[in-house]
Amino acid sequence: xxxxxxxxxxxxxxxxxxxxxxAYSGIMQDQEVSWMPAYGPEMRGGTxxxxxxxxxxxxxxxxxxxxxxxxILNQQSMDKFEHSVKPGGVLLYDPNGIIHPxxxxxxxxxxxxxxxxxxxxxxxxxxxxxxxxxxxxxxxxVKLENVIKGLKKSLPERxxxxxxxxxxxxxxxxxxxxxx
Amino acid sequence: MAxxxxxxxxxxxxxxxxxxxxxxxxxxxxxxxxxHGTAHRLIMEVIEELGKENDTIGVAPVGCSVLAYEFMNVDxxxxxxxxxPAVATAIKRLWPGKVxxxxxxxxxxxxxxxxxxxxxxxxxxxxxxVFINNGIYGMTGGQMAPTTLPNMKTAxxxxxxxxxxxxxxxxxxELVSYLPGTYFVTRQAVHTPAAVRKAKRALRMAFQNQIxxxxxxxxxxxxxxxxxxxxxxxxxxxxxxxENMFPFYQLGDIKVDGKLIDR
Amino acid sequence: xxxxxxxxxxxxxxEAAIRAGVDGYxxxxxxxxxxxxxxxxxxxxxxxxxxxVLQAESEVASxxxxxGGGGTGKKVMTSSSSPGIxxxxxxLSYLAGAEIxxxxxxxxxxGPGLGDIQPAQSDxxxxxxxxxxxxxxxxxxxxxxxxxxxxxxxxxxxxxFKYRIPSLIVSDGLIxxxxxxxxxxxxxxxxTDEEVIARYPWATNGKPKxxxxxxxxxxxxxxHKMERHNWALxxxxxxxxxxxxxxxxxxxxxxEYIIVAYGSSSRIAQKSIQLARKKGIKVGxxxxxxxxxxxxxxxEEFVKNGIKGFxxxxxxxxxxxxxxxxxxxxxAKVEHFGRYGGVIHSPEEVLxxxxxxxxGG
Numbered sequence: 121x122x123x124x125x126x127x128x129x130x131x132x133x134x135x136x137x138x139x140x141x142x143a144y145s146g147i148m149q150d151q152e153v154s155w156m157p158a159y160g161p162e163m164r165g166g167t168x169x170x171x172x173x174x175x176x177x178x179x180x181x182x183x184x185x186x187x188x189x190x191x192i193l194n195q196q197s198m199d200k201f202e203h204s205v206k207p208g209g210v211l212l213y214d215p216n217g218i219i220h221p222x223x224x225x226x227x228x229x230x231x232x233x234x235x236x237x238x239x240x241x242x243x244x245x246x247x248x249x250x251x252x253x254x255x256x257x258x259x260x261x262v263k264l265e266n267v268i269k270g271l272k273k274s275l276p277e278r279x280x281x282x283x284x285x286x287x288x289x290x291x292x293x294x295x296x297x298x299x300x
Numbered sequence: 301m302a303x304x305x306x307x308x309x310x311x312x313x314x315x316x317x318x319x320x321x322x323x324x325x326x327x328x329x330x331x332x333x334x335x336h337g338t339a340h341r342l343i344m345e346v347i348e349e350l351g352k353e354n355d356t357i358g359v360a361p362v363g364c365s366v367l368a369y370e371f372m373n374v375d376x377x378x379x380x381x382x383x384x385p386a387v388a389t390a391i392k393r394l395w396p397g398k399v400x401x402x403x404x405x406x407x408x409x410x411x412x413x414x415x416x417x418x419x420x421x422x423x424x425x426x427x428x429x430v431f432i433n434n435g436i437y438g439m440t441g442g443q444m445a446p447t448t449l450p451n452m453k454t455a456x457x458x459x460x461x462x463x464x465x466x467x468x469x470x471x472x473x474e475l476v477s478y479l480p481g482t483y484f485v486t487r488q489a490v491h492t493p494a495a496v497r498k499a500k501r502a503l504r505m506a507f508q509n510q511i512x513x514x515x516x517x518x519x520x521x522x523x524x525x526x527x528x529x530x531x532x533x534x535x536x537x538x539x540x541x542x543e544n545m546f547p548f549y550q551l552g553d554i555k556v557d558g559k560l561i562d563r
Numbered sequence: 564x565x566x567x568x569x570x571x572x573x574x575x576x577x578e579a580a581i582r583a584g585v586d587g588y589x590x591x592x593x594x595x596x597x598x599x600x601x602x603x604x605x606x607x608x609x610x611x612x613x614x615x616v617l618q619a620e621s622e623v624a625s626x627x628x629x630x631g632g633g634g635t636g637k638k639v640m641t642s643s644s645s646p647g648i649x650x651x652x653x654x655l656s657y658l659a660g661a662e663i664x665x666x667x668x669x670x671x672x673x674g675p676g677l678g679d680i681q682p683a684q685s686d687x688x689x690x691x692x693x694x695x696x697x698x699x700x701x702x703x704x705x706x707x708x709x710x711x712x713x714x715x716x717x718x719x720x721x722x723x724f725k726y727r728i729p730s731l732i733v734s735d736g737l738i739x740x741x742x743x744x745x746x747x748x749x750x751x752x753x754x755t756d757e758e759v760i761a762r763y764p765w766a767t768n769g770k771p772k773x774x775x776x777x778x779x780x781x782x783x784x785x786x787h788k789m790e791r792h793n794w795a796l797x798x799x800x801x802x803x804x805x806x807x808x809x810x811x812x813x814x815x816x817x818x819e820y821i822i823v824a825y826g827s828s829s830r831i832a833q834k835s836i837q838l839a840r841k842k843g844i845k846v847g848x849x850x851x852x853x854x855x856x857x858x859x860x861x862x863e864e865f866v867k868n869g870i871k872g873f874x875x876x877x878x879x880x881x882x883x884x885x886x887x888x889x890x891x892x893x894x895a896k897v898e899h900f901g902r903y904g905g906v907i908h909s910p911e912e913v914l915x916x917x918x919x920x921x922x923g924g
Contacts, residue, residue: 140742144569147744153569155742159595159680180833182741185909274569355769357635360780369778375767377634378780379627380657386624387631391767393615394587394637395756398769416627419620 121176123261124184128169128201129193134248138191139170141252144270145262146174154182167196174261189259191251193234195219212255212297222300229300230258237292246289253293264290320345322353322373329367333534335524336364338490339432340371342500343401346507347374356399357391359384363405364438382413385420388427399510401428406447407437410472414446417472424481424516428506431473431519434526435545442529446470449548454529469548473521477554483516484509485555489523489546491538502553516558523549565746572712572738573598575745576642576668579716581608584753585666586637587615589628591647594680595736596670599642612753622647626654626667629729633658633665634779636759636766638720642668644736645686646677648694655729656695659796660781662765664723666716667701668732670739673905681905682736682827687882690733691855698793700800702730702807703854705825709743717751726803727765733854735878737827737907809852810861814840818847820921821865822913823887824876825851828901832876834910839917846917854883862890872896872921876913879903896921 125142129135139155146153157170171187173179190201192213198220205211207226215221216235232254238247256262267290271283322344330336347356353374360368362381369376379387384402392400409417409431420427436454437443443456447469451460461469477485484506488499499522506518523545527537553561570578577599580588588608590600600618608614619625625641632639643651648669658665669690673683690703702722706712712734719730760768770776783789814836815821824832829850839846849861865873872895875884881899888897900916902908 140569143742143744147567147569153742153744155569156737157740159736159740179743179830180837181831181835181910182737182743182827183831183907183909184834185911353770354772357767357769359631366782369780373770373776375770375777376779377631377767378661378778378782379630380653383623383627383630383654386619386627387634389617389624390587390589390628390630390632390639391635393617394632394635394639395768415620416624419624 121261122179123174123189123259124187125172125174125189125191126169126184126187126201126204127172127191127193128167128197131166131168133168133193134245135168135193136170138248138252139172140274141267141270142172142174142262144274145266148266148269148273149263151176152179154179156182167194169197169201189255191255193251198222210258212251212258214251228258230254230297231300232293232297234293237296238289241289241292243285246285249286249289250293250296253290254297255293256290257294257297320348322348324371324373326370328371330364331528333525333527333537334364335434335490335522336432338496339430339499339522339524340368342490342496342503343403343430344372344374346500346503347399349504350399350507350511352399352507352511355397356401357395359388359391359400359402361402361404361408362439363408365403365405365432366439368403382408382411383416384408385413385416385425385427385429388429389420389423389425392425392427396426399428399507401430401507403430404432405438406431406433406435406445410446410470417476418479421476421517421519422479422481424483426510426513426516428510428518428520430503431521432524433521433549434524434529435469436526436529438526438529442526442531447472447549449544452544471549473519473549473554476517476519477560481516482519482555483514483558484518486519486553487521487523487549487551489541489551491525491541521549523551565748568745568747569742570709570745571598571740571742572706572709572734573670573740574602575709575713576716576732577602577606578747579713580640581606581612581614582748582750583717583720584612584638584751585614585640585720586753587617587628587632587639588641589617589619589625589632589639590641591619591622591625591643593622593644593647595672595682595739596642596644596668598739599668612750614753622650623654626651626658629665629667630654630658630661630663633663634661634766635768636763638753640666640668640716642670644670644672645674645683648686648689652689652695655701656697656699657781658729659695659699659701660697661779662727662796663779664720664727664729666719666723666730666732668734671733671735673903679905680736682878682907683903683905684735684826684828684878684901685880685882685903686733687854687877687879690731691857691886699796700728700803700855702726702728702803703733704730704809704852705733705854706738707826707829707850709738709741709745712738713745713747717748722803722807724763726799728799728803733826735827804856807853808856808858808860810858811850811852812861813848813850815847815849815865818845819871820844820846820874820917821849821870821872822846822874822876822917823849823851823862823883825854825883827907828876828878831908831910832913835913835917838910838914844917844922851883857886859890862887866891866894870895872898874917874921875899876908876916877901878907
């Protein structure tokens, strides 16, 4: 099994940290992982993206042009990455701020109202965890228990009290992801 | 009266001066009349007197004193041009209990190595920096130094240093005295017995500061001659130095125990 | 099994420095490797192991701090990125001349000049052909993963001290900025001052009682003596070529074509090979682990066994290809492909180059 993912959106949406949690979860279930962010001028205009690969085998290229899954959180990223999803792959997006929804028919498209749900839960910071929950539902590659383990490992001790909230957000995402 | 022979005179009880064993027996490569040899000897005497022969690491520069390590009988490193303060910084940081000194000329310390000099001084490295200022590049054949006096003739200022064109001489020692990381800053000479005694006292204070763990650099400038580069006889060079160098590069302590001296 | 962590290449390098028992790190910030000194400062290594970490005033100062510290027998290290490494070339020449061990890491970015801050491999010539003045070599090793950013630190020190040679770890912005799973090695204790003194009699850390003083210099004004010094250096380099060459062969058993690559390009090339194999193209990868000494033997073997051609893949205009050609000596086709100036080639582009330049060409 090899899962090649691009997560793309605005800086501040927790794109890079979502990728990091995903990668950590992969480690927790004994898999190989890589996390390669766009850095420098690629990030101009406030966009952020990260390539995450989870695999049972040694990972070759950490940078890719085609992905099994694209998690898309703003219009710029939709424009850039919709056509980078491999045929038969998955595109998961938050419709908030998306003017031109995806049009491809050779991939499966899912929607998650991450921003809206986060606002309803009263904490915009858990937005990325809701989206992560949506991803975990449609691509059950990392197990929830390993995500929690990964969170414990990657978060400083003083933030461990926030883990239950993160877990709630993931559950919320899992429940609310819908096929387009 | 019996004739006195040399054998009768060479006796321990008649000994008035002995070369420190921390100077090697190698013949000095310096020109006759040059101050480097005396400066070397004073440093080595001080290290011997302080009992630090086995705990000292010296850093030699590029310039006339590039071969200082041939003459100084302690562990020595030969640094790239201007980099001695960086080299000495790391040695002292990694061996805080050892005595570390750098020895540099004016081209090395005040031109190509200005950044390393300023920052080692500003960080307050607990090292001794010895700075020999003779206002000229001796090794490469008498070119203009950052410390060359106005109107002074050198191979690259053959009609005299033109301030408008070539800029001003740099008083590095005053400059570093204003940095909070220097603990002791002084300017000395080694051309007369009296000057030598003073210079040695200054060097002893510098090394004692380091041994006592005083915070900051002890910086000793020695204004010296370069009769070859200045194209003078040795005695003439000393006179010229007194009349021209000393008024511009005033001798004496500039900063003692971390406090600037009112001059 | 050691501790598992998800780390950036730069962080792994820094953590490895602490665990390798490094005595002093001297550095100056530059993108894309500033995480190295940031990580070190935040980890308080002076408390963990007693390691000294100092932010120098420039790369020129950092490399000369390595000269001073390494010259006393301590384990010293610095890291930088291309423009900073250029500034260090003078110091590296002196370190090589005075035979002072140390480790330098270059997280390469696009050039020439200020270039950009994206990954590149265009410092190959500088790394393996000298860089500074004079006849000298560095032990040059190229990690291709975050794991190797960690593992190669103690290895680079072992070689550096064994042969009294500066070691250069050459990675790039991709490996520096990427996070992967790392199994951290168990900490190696720092040597005590007494151990350093006993182990390295050449080091200048205070003249031993009753013994001769030590001098570390790269100068000898007598050309005949300097020639003898150079002969000794060349003998040493020959020994390193015999003992320390490292490479990896991936899928080469039935290969008709070989991609030669190192570092991040070798990772990308592995993907290209997977894509090629799906199309029935028999291609394997020779991954260079040491760039100097250059792995000549496997290339010689491929040529002898009638390989159809080599494609060197490098994020440069074609530098490493020259060393491949020196071994091949016209006996097989050798082509280069690479994006550069900070652009990373895609696995598909590499495959296309393989098909067009070697197979179809």
